[in-house]
Amino acid sequence: MASRDDILGAVRRAQPPATAHPGVAGLGNRFPDLPAKFAEMVAVVGGTCLRVPDLAAADRALRELPVHREAKRIASMVPGVGAATFDPVAVADPHELAGMDLCVLAAELGVAENGAVWLDVRKLPHQALFVIPEHVAVVVQASTLVHDMHQAYAAISHAPGFALFLSGPSKTADIEQALVIGAHGARSCTVLLVGA
Template sequence: MNSRDKILQQIKLNMPSETVLPEKIRFDSHFESTENKFVETLSAIYTEVIVVKDLNALKEKAEELYASVTNRATTIPFLNSWADFSLNIADPHDLEMIEIAILEAEFGVAENGAVWISERHLPHRALPFITQNLAFVIPRNAIVNNMHDAYERLSDTTGWGCFIAGPSKTADIEQSLVIGAHGARSMVIFLIEDYPGIL
């Protein structure tokens, strides 16, 4: 018997018995106010949070914040008259000129400030990463405590989705924090009270 066979034989003899995984593994986080924690976390990662009552208030705020900005895009039909950049394109490279994109997100996560987006409301996967500035609209009551709660909300009805938390950030160059080097330079979250959209 050569060394290889001896090693393989020892492996076979020393196979541990299977261990059944627990049905549910989670670490609970409960905050007095998930919204306050969400806002606090987002503030720490350079993201502004704005509460608006409804779509009309959202449009007014968008017009106010981005009055001087051109190449505005959105996935929210109510804001189509505000947008001047059509997302009806075949090549995602054409999105590189977008200065601000206002997109729908399905929910937010209080503990880390992330929002979940999926291809259900996103015509191009590159859009949230190629725009210069990024804004998300989520229902005000759609904030969960932590990532355990977040994953329980997810379903397999979409082929793609991701969590995004704040604008692009990197600190690997001389340990200096740089915002916007690899993606959006700024982020705004609109928490909308009366929203007939995603939920």
């Protein structure tokens, strides 16, 4: 506790005179065709966006993809989408998820300016489910799309637990700036945009 008080005391003595918080109003980007921009940006960040009318169509579209056809261990957090081979709720230790091929996830919202989706991991039985599978598929309702990050933060709340913006698959350019997809997390990210 001594260090805490020392640090806070030193900071208090060092602080410059008060200036106002400028707020975040008046910033942002607007797109004429929200679903089209979102789909475009998912592709820019290395993902694949499929626009489907409803969940049944999302299921059909997903099952045709190699990431589903070639998958042996599949979990789905979206009822009716994907042919789940096991229920992660029954898995006690997240380490046992290693080697799973595909996880189907539901996003709370999608952001058009950067192709990111907001995943509320609090609703999942294991935090690792968005990062440990070889591939992920994310279901986004078109009605949840927002234009930019300002709108996104206005829409989300921060209860205890973990959540994230996921934008495309895992990637790296650490070797000579050559972009490689599939560093540690998912090797592909399929976004199923429903209702647009």
